[in-house]
Amino acid sequence: MSRATAELRLRRPLLRVLGALRPVPAGYQMRPAILLPLLALAAVAFVLLVIVGAPLGRRGSALPYVLAFVVAAGIALPYPVLTLAAVTWYAYGAGHPMLSVVDGEVQGRLRGVWAGEVAAADPTDPSWWDLRLPIAALTGVRVERDRPGGPLLILDLPPEAAAALLADEDSGQLARHWNERVDSPAAWQVGLYVGRLRRERQLRALLAALGVQGGAPS
Numbered sequence: 692m693s694r695a696t697a698e699l700r701l702r703r704p705l706l707r708v709l710g711a712l713r714p715v716p717a718g719y720q721m722r723p724a725i726l727l728p729l730l731a732l733a734a735v736a737f738v739l740l741v742i743v744g745a746p747l748g749r750r751g752s753a754l755p756y757v758l759a760f761v762v763a764a765g766i767a768l769p770y771p772v773l774t775l776a777a778v779t780w781y782a783y784g785a786g787h788p789m790l791s792v793v794d795g796e797v798q799g800r801l802r803g804v805w806a807g808e809v810a811a812a813d814p815t816d817p818s819w820w821d822l823r824l825p826i827a828a829l830t831g832v833r834v835e836r837d838r839p840g841g842p843l844l845i846l847d848l849p850p851e852a853a854a855a856l857l858a859d860e861d862s863g864q865l866a867r868h869w870n871e872r873v874d875s876p877a878a879w880q881v882g883l884y885v886g887r888l889r890r891e892r893q894l895r896a897l898l899a900a901l902g903v904q905g906g907a908p909s
Contacts, residue, residue, distance in 0.1 A: 710780035714806030
């Protein structure tokens with residue numbers, strides 16, 4: 692198999708570790724019955740710290756409230772923070788490529804790679820990809836930079852390819868999500884959780900591989 696000219700994958704060692712600590716299966720939804728009491732505990736502790744602890748702090752007696760807040764936050768926050776980090780890791784491919792440009796073809800995957808799928812993950816398998824299309828068949832390449840976390844690379848597809856992606860049983864939900872927001876079912880966030888310079892290098896490499904002149908969409 693030829694080496695990719697450019698690819699997009701999440702490479703964050705901390706997220707990898709947190710994902711290993713908190714395996715997230717496909718279709719996971721955080722249970723409100725667990726999340727809401729934890730957040731309520733942290734919120735009550737914070738309110739008490741502000742309302743009661745701050746005035747007492749001026750008299751040097753706020754330490755018990757500070758300790759109570761620290762304890763409550765230590766109990767309430769690790770579970771949702773760990774779960775959110777793990778969901779991010781798996782939703783963005785668990786370290787596997789989600790977008791690749793190789794031999795004049797663009798290959799894209801919208802689906803995450805969840806805990807039960809990691810062991811069998813094989814990007815060399817054609818079924819790994821939700822989209823495989825010659826670069827010449829793309830009708831446009833766009834970048835939206837006003838997205839939290841990093842710019843959004845959007846590929847405009849011919850009608851047949853767009854319809855197939857939207858109708859796909861596995862990737863259709865995400866394809867419809869992007870289609871409603873950016874008028875294309877094929878979109879990927881570039882440079883999630885990396886610095887601005889590295890993010891721009893990743894984006895320029897992908898645009899250049901897609902044949903966009905000067906590394907910027909026209």
